[in-house]
Amino acid sequence: MAHPTQHPHVVVHPPALDGSRRVTAGEETLGVATHADDVSEILRLADLYVTDVAASDIVEWQGGGPDDWPGLSEHEQHHEQRGGQQGVQKGS
Numbered sequence: 001m002a003h004p005t006q007h008p009h010v011v012v013h014p015p016a017l018d019g020s021r022r023v024t025a026g027e028e029t030l031g032v033a034t035h036a037d038d039v040s041e042i043l044r045l046a047d048l049y050v051t052d053v054a055a056s057d058i059v060e061w062q063g064g065g066p067d068d069w070p071g072l073s074e075h076e077q078h079h080e081q082r083g084g085q086q087g088v089q090k091g092s
Contacts, residue, residue, distance in 0.1 A: 010048065010056075012039055014063020019071035021063075036066040 008025040012033065015021050023030045023042050031042035039053045050056045054066040061068075 008048070008058070010043065010050075010059045012053075012059060012061050012066075015068065015070050019069050021069070035069060039066070 010030070011024050013022040013024065020032050020034050021039075023033055023039055025046065025048075030046050031038070033039045033042060036053055039059070040050065043050050043053065043059075048058070050059065053059050064070075
């Protein structure tokens with residue numbers, strides 16, 4: 001039988017359209033982060049002192065790692081590029 005873990009399983013969810021990422025432990029939302037440093041602070045405030053959130057065994061990164069924080073501007077650029085390509089095709 002497995003021993004219970006000392007710390008809860010923390011999930012950093014995939015980025016939202018604004019680039020923010022929800023941080024949860026089990027069913028509880030601990031906070032919303034916009035940078036890896038925010039994840040560290042959210043965990044500290046939850047009394048989970050993790051020195052390296054990128055390499056921690058208790059943190060699961062979904063939809064990208066600790067360096068993936070696409071902002072709204074990146075989503076808009078992608079949308080504009082798709083729209084621009086469609087416009088070129090129509091004008092050809």
